[in-house]
Structure formats: structure tokens, C-alpha cells
Amino acid sequence: MKNLKCIIVDDEPIAIEYLKDYVEQMPGLELVASVNRATKAYEILANEKVDLIFLDIQMPGLTGLDFIRTLPQKPAIILTTAYSEYALEGFNLDVNDYLLKPFSFERFAQAVLKVSKQFNQQHTPIEQENKRDFIFLKSGYKSIKVNITEITHVEGMKEYVVFYTLDGKKYIKNDRMKNVEELLSSHNFIRVHKSYLVSIDHISSFYGNTIEITNTQIPVGRVYKEELKKLFEG
DSSP states (O other): OOOEEEEEEOSOHHHHHHHHHHHHHSTTEEEEEEESSHHHHHHHHHHSOOOEEEEOSOOSSSOHHHHHHHOSSOOEEEEEESOGGGHHHHHHTTOSEEEESSOOHHHHHHHHHHHHHHHHHHHHHHHHHTTSSEEEEEETTEEEEEEGGGEEEEEEETTEEEEEETTSOEEEESSOHHHHHHHHGGGTEEEEETTEEEEGGGOOEEETTEEEETTEEEEOOHHHHHHHHHHHHO
């Protein structure tokens, strides 16, 4: 089982120090960096593979919640804050856990083990599936073998994703979009929106902020549009 690479983002030096101490005590964690501003985390994420962020909410400039909203691809996130009123908003942003300061090492360990369990459940099957040209997806009580070449696009729905196929069927998988993107990236799929992956092979047209696949219109997110234009313009 690999170590989770983590970063700490908090504007309080004391909070950073006790989080560093907790990370050192916790098996399975590797601290990549600690920063005192959310904006400083962008450079780290651009240059390092980060699995987990310990993120404060109330910081000067860009808040922790606003920082999450800017991320096209999110690592696991554990919020660390003194303000309980942001809990619901945090979970609506799909964070993995919420630690209310001051928190004990036991509560910290509980949150990390939760992330570690999710990480291993989600990544081990993906590594195996990447070697295949098919995946098994749920349809009612059955697991159906679906050829990846038959998948036109994938839509993210918080705790699960929906796979759409050429024959008009759809299948649900309990997974995160980040993991599905890793699985399908080697099969000519690209991210065009925070909620959509599409098969390049099945794109019929691209205009404005829209992609069309088998008469289905799919929105193109602003951060993905330039890369998509390069693809189409050669």
C-alpha cells in the first residue's frame, strides 16, 4: 500500500506545526509541503502528485472553499477549521472529512484512515482495469461487461458516475470522476467539463461551448476549451 502524499494549507503557524506532528506520527502519510496561503498551493499541485490536502477555510485572500471550487481535478481534501458553520458547504463540495479545531490525534487518524480506505478501494481496481478493453458496470442486479469502445461519454454525479453507450444505455458506477478519468485517459477519453469525460472517437461536432455526441449536447468548461480547440484545429 503506497503512502498518501499530502500538503498542509493553513495560515496559522501553530496549526501547521501540530498538523506536521500528526502527519509524522501517522503511518502511510508523506508530507510534500506546507504553505500559509491557498494560492501558494497551485504551484505544488502543478508540479507534484498530491493525494490529500489538509485545508483551512478562513485564510487571507482566497478562502479554502473558494480554492476547492477552482480545482478542475481535486485530490482528497480534509478541511481543518475552527468554524463549524461551514461543514455543510464543505461536504457539498465533496470533501472527504471535516476536522473542527482543536482536534485530537485520534480524530485526525480516523479521517486519514477513511481517506486511505477510499483511496485503496478506488485505485486498485482502476490499475487492473487499465490493462483491459472492457469494464464491468452495474445494471439492476447484474454486472454487465461493457466494451470501452462502446462508451461515448461519462457524467459525474458526486458519489457516482454514469457511463453512456452507443446503444443508448447508461450504467452507474460508485466511483469518483478523477479515478474514471485515470482509467479512460489511455482509451482516447478527455475531460471537457468538471462533470464530463468524452470519447474523442465519438465526437461528431464542436461549436461554441458545446460538444455533440450521437445527438447529445455536452457543455465544455472554460478551463478545458483551449485544449479542446487545439485538438480540433490540429
